Amino acid sequence: MEHTNQTQNINITDALMTRINELISHYPSDKRKSALLPVLHEVQDAHDNWLSIELMDRVAEILQIKPIEVYEVASFYSMYNQRPIGKYMFEFCQTSPCCLNGVENLMDYTCNKLGVKVGEPTPDGMFEVRGVECLGACGYAPMMQLGDFYQEHLTEEKIDQLIADCKDNKIILHDK
Ligand code: FES
Known part of the structure; x- marks a missing residue:
């Protein structure tokens, strides 16, 4: 599991707790753990897109499971940070x-353009490049995910445009 010394402001608001309880209600009361993946998504979305140890511990408490069960899931799936x-x-x-x-040339192109290595955010925290396993859109290769959306049939020109649109705040990251 990746470790960071950065602290996170944990804020489980009433609205977030209502949403969590709704997700938990989809499963039998003795199977609260089944809600772990969707709950982690909600909690991460509400906390600047990452999960500190403290936040995962809070999720474990809410779901009445062991913290290690949360850590294992969060570290297995690339969509949790x-x-x-x-x-x-x-x-x-x-x-x-x-x-x-x-795709590898496009990753290099993007990293060079942003002045970063894979897995390192830009100093302003705006951009980061990561490699992930198949996203199930092989017919649209080369492709990537940006927020909740897929960007397909990528070219250097498309990457240039995406970076410009991000800087201009024209990119919507989430579909809700
Ligand atoms: S190989 Fe499947 S989406 Fe890239």
Whole structure:
């Protein structure tokens, strides 16, 4: 699991708690753990897109499970972040069909343009580049995920436009 010394302001608001309880209600009362994935999504969305140890401990408390059960899930799936990440996370698919269609060159291009390495946010915290496993959109290779949305058939020109749109605040990250 990635570790960070950064502290996080934990704020489980009434609205967030209502949403969590609604998610928990979808499962039998002795299977609260089944709500873990959607609950982590909600909690992460409400906390600048990352989960500190303290926040995961709070989720464990709410779901009445062991903290290690939360850590295991959060560290397994790439959509959960255990450290602060760039606001605009370019998650390039690095599985074979995307690789065969040049995704690695596009990742290098993006990193050079942003002046970062993979896995390092820009100093202003705006951008980050990450490689992930197949996102199930192989027919649209090379592709990446940005927020909740897929960006497909990527080219250097499309990357330029996406970066410009992010800087101009024209990119919507979440579908709700
Ligand atoms: S290989 Fe890239 S989406 Fe499947």
